[in-house]
Amino acid sequence: MGENGDIYVLHVDDETEFADVAAMHLERADDDIAVVTAASASEGLDVLRSDPVDCVVSDHDMPGMDGLEFLKAVRSSYPELPFVLFTGKGNEEIASDAISAGVTEYLQKDVGTDQYTVLANRIRRAVSENRAKSALEESERQLATLISNLPGLVYRCRNEPEWPMEFVSDGAEELVGYDSETLESGEVSWSSLIVADDRETLWEQVQTCIAASEPFEVTYRVETRDGERRWMWERGRVVGSDEDGVELIEGFITDITARKAREQELQREREFTENLVDAIDDVFYLVGFEGDLIRWNDTATEVTGYNDEELSSMSAFDLFPEPVHNHVAETVRETFETGHSTFEAPLLTKAGDEIRHEFRGSLIEDTDGNELGIAGIARDITERKARERKLEQYETLVENVGDAMYVLDTDGTIVMVNDAMSDRLGYDREKILGSDPTRFMPAADVETATETIARLLEDPERTWATFEMHTIDSDGERTVNEDKVAPLFDSDGEFVGSVGVLRNIADRKDRERELERYETIVEAVGDPVYTLDDDGVFTYVNEAIEQMTGYAAEELVGEHIGEIMTDDDLDRGDELVRLLVTDPDVETTTLEMAVVTRSGERIPTENNMAILPSADGEFTGTAGVIRNITKRKERERRLSEFASVVSHDLRNPLNVVQGRLSLAEETGDVSHLGDAAAAATRMERLIEDLLTLARQGETVGETAEVDLATTAERAWENVDTGDATLSFGPTTEIEADPDRLRELFENLIRNSVEHGSTSSRTGSDDSVEHGSTGTRSQAHENSVEHGTPNDDRTTPLTVTVGALDEGDSDGASGFYVEDDGVGIPPDEREGVFERGYTTSNGGTGFGLAIVADIADAHGWTVSVTESGAGGARVEFTTSRDDR
Structure with missing residues (x-):
């Protein structure tokens, strides 16, 4: 024990000045803590071998043996001793390695004196838990003695396959029909009473526990003198060895046949019920009066993401977003009043996702008419709702899209047109529906459309096709269009008609010429320039792409941009594209990404992206310029390394300055100021050397x-x-x-x-x-x-x-x-x-x-x-x- 209290702490830190300051503050923060310091891990191990220590506190970065190596050395000799890694150079990798090595606590050094209060609390907690564990082990020993005195058979035997008994209590005859003398003499061995199918498993279970120096608890079947089979529960442990070196086992055996029968019956009933409930594809639930979750099936854990232990401590309201809690509570009350209810609400998963479900519940009562709770089924209606929304979206899209659209039945009769088609033809919709297309289109173009649909039906790999055709409006004016057609099928795969989308292409030639001029300009740019369609497929790449990626431009056109991007960068790029599409105030954005070359090399780049303009305002794809930023990234890496060195090496002297100033202020002892000044001088020297490295x-x-x-x-x-x-x-x-x-x-x-x-x-x-x-x-x-x-x-x-x-x-x-x-x-x-x-x-x-x-x-x-x-x-x- 320490002089100041009953918690003796060893603090190991090669910065002896910092260790002394920390010791002073720890003893101030907790009167029960006494601290001894060591300047190295090897010196710390010497202290552990000579003095009783309740807790070790150690730095990480130390000459010779660092903190992690010191931790492993301590664990090899003192596996239960609390160990706190108190370091100024912390990161996730060091924390992970420390946890793997068995560290008790991990605390990063900070600036100021409050950190010592936190450290003192961590030390006290670790020591208290260690002492409590020792007390618990003593309690378990006493419990084993109590169990050995319960009604049943108490024995001592040799650890050999036949389990030869040296002592058997008087309870033996009641258990197996043989008296103690018969078993002790070896006339009847205990192994011969064990059912043959259980002998090998029992031997392996017992030997495994003995090899681990642990007591064993086993259940097995025996056949009594009368030929009756009974279940036995046995607890025992090795208590020593005889003069021949054979391990001696002492233990207690009792009859649990009745309990086993009850357990098996209950298990069969439980398995039947659970299998029945778990076989349901929907979420099953049983909720109590206060909304507590009583029962659920495997589907519930799969859908919510919570495991059984987590759900057991949750309320049903935890599985719903807060805005619908009142509605859920009202539905619960309604169910208790009426006996059943149905409602729709989002189910809140552990990941924070909201999945729309339909809940159908009924009041459950026991045989005496007492209300037990509400049992019900929750069915995922996400797809149904999505189909409804999709249908609404399609209807909105069809009616508001700028292109003319129409639908024909199997006879070629017009059965649907949108407003754009009505405007294109110059007729009211009612006058168009039910008409033959030749009324508004040249017969030759209608014939082309019919042949195109026929070819699509013969080729299952193709779902749509385009061709040029004309429309004739009510004034007799002709308009050249691109008609994109596709066959329509019902749920059974039967052909039920066709759909067409008309786009005016009169200005296409002008745009093509303008595009040629832009392509000339783009090819002159030194950085790779590209365009993608709305599916992310390259529609254009300039020749500069080959120098960066090793792929020729013609190799990438028609390929998805994922050919030269990582999956993570693709996801981030999709998010930026959605931002460009949805936010009218954002015209361009930049994505830092790794370009994956033909050889697999990853080149850091900056991709400046924008949405491709379109005459009708629809999203048609993106354009971008990719710039190699390897040199910039290297500069950033060096700056990061530089900052890491600064933050680590200036931390300890800064701690010493603040600690000494704090002690001087608290105690009035100005001798601390000299040490603070020395630490400040060291900081000045560090800064001068760092500036030399930074400038030159x-x-x-x-x-x-x-x-x-x-x-x-x-x-x-x-x-x-x-x-x-x-x-x-x-x-x-x-x-x-x-x-x-x-x-x-x-x-x-x-x-x-x-x-x-x-x-x-x-x-x-x-x-x-x-x-x-x-x-x-x-x-x-x-x-x-x-x-x-x-x-x-x-x-x-x-x-x-x-x-x-x-x-x-x-x-x-x-x-x-x-x-x-x-x-x-x-x-x-x-x-x-x-x-x-x-x-x-x-x-x-x-x-x-x-x-x-x-x-x-x-x-x-x-x-x-x-x-x-x-x-x-x-x-x-x-x-x-x-x-």
Whole structure:
């Protein structure tokens, strides 16, 4: 137990300052909590092995063993110990992995002190639940003792197939007809009493529980001394082993034959009723007086999306939208008054969908005339309502569409025309109906229509066809039309007539010529341009599409746009098209989508879409221009990564500042202000390094032949190097951006000088020494990357710059920077150039990331190895001779 209370918490965080602040606030938030801190997962495991701990709180991002690895290590030795992952770098993947590994709680670090109250509550809850679980296990043990004293047979036997009994209570003779001595002597084995069909299953069930160190509960049949079959219920567990190493089982057996008979009868009745109810395709329900759901069938769960457990806790009103609750309540009252009711209402599913149903209910009473509830059937009438609405829509469409429409019966007589047809012909509708089409059309055109319908009837693959024909109005004026005709069939598939839609095409030639001019313009556009019909099928694509997708324009025309889109993008595109169609204020819209090429590559693009204009205002399709936005997406990705680093690395020092200021304000102890200022200084250094990365990135300016030694000396003057010395090996000139090369040297020199050494080393006899000028550059402001300043070194550090020896570098040319400090462990060398990587509490982790960016911008490769003196050596390969 802790000194401040009875909950002892281990807090593991490599940010020791943050861990101390968190400990203070946790103990303030809950007097029963006492906190001990550890700076690493390995140190935390040492604490667990030596001290009693009620709960572990751990960060995620830590050097060596991270939070998830620490969690797995704790679970392997302390499977029930509460573990709270308290991290500043949270995402769904980390949360999912933590849950899979058995984390008790997952909490993301936030700014401010309120988070510690939340953390304290989570700790108390986790510890309380763990202690309650232990108490429950003790209760279960006591319950097992109570069950063993119930009337029946108490026994001890060896765990062998024959179940040889060592002790049997006096209840044996009443159960099976044999006395205890007969069973204990082995004259009659318990296994011989078990019905043969049950023996193998019983043995497997018992052994499975024993292998899992669990008690077993089984039911099986026995045959008594009188030949009667009875059902037995048995509970037992392994209590030890005999001198031969055979497991000993103690347990209790009782006769449940009567209960089994009742259960089987009830089960048969229940299965019959449930099978009957579940066989109904419609929703079956039984509702109580207050609207509580008493019974439902499988169709109800399928239609609503709720499982049986969820429905059992719901009211019938939960399955209806709120606006119809009053109507439903009134119908329920009506049913109790009249005995039956019928009404229509939407059924509300778990997904929020509303499905129109017709409800027919009747009052149910028991044999004594007591009212039990309302039983009924709910039938989905969505299709019926849809057919009614569709018929209304078709009637509205036919009467309001701009095209002339007509219907002929099997004899070719006009039986229906819309207003547009009446206007086209110049006659009242009554004078048209019942007429022969030749009254209003040339006989030759009527004959063409008849032949077209005949061909459609002979070809089941075709449902409609078009041809050009003329109409003659009441003034004798002729109009050229495109007639789209289709045969009509009844529900039995019998031909009952035909339908035709006439469209005036006098202006078509003018539009075709205008279209040719537009096509010339579109082909000149560098981006892919397309048009789709109302089904999403390409009707036109310019030649630029081939360069992007690998498909020639003629290959895509006639294909659905889904050929080059993903299903998700298609769904989003459909939504945007519906917006364009329904909202008159929206003329164009943009869809970001992935274009799927012939080879399967996905190219991020921006699709600027608009509705195709039409003379009659009907939707005829869309047009669009597709632009490759790969470079923009890459910029956005880099910005996202940059923002992620900023939010993560600034969070801990910001927490320290706020925590220390809060403690100073609460306690009046101004010593907290110094720690707050130190954390603020670290934030300033982080921001400066981040700004360097943001302003310069991976670019270089104009390059020239630059002398390594001269540039290294200038960099040395801009870094606070203390009593360290600079020396040179063989040097040379390289092609580089002078300013960025100097910045590279500044960061490497600063890293060598500040990472320190705990051992003495002698410098090179021929080194050229350089003192510090005291100038503090941006590179110096970067914090220490690999340790603390060299406080215990007795010999000044030496930093050496030189050209690579081609004989030692496999024909490569370049340069190196090395020191005689502590060096970098081999298992850390691959990660030292990553943004945010640092092994120091004060480091920003961006100095060497800047070095890597500068090298990449020049096209150089960079690697870390060990210097001859055992320190760090960074090599830059500028070119390689592969001969």
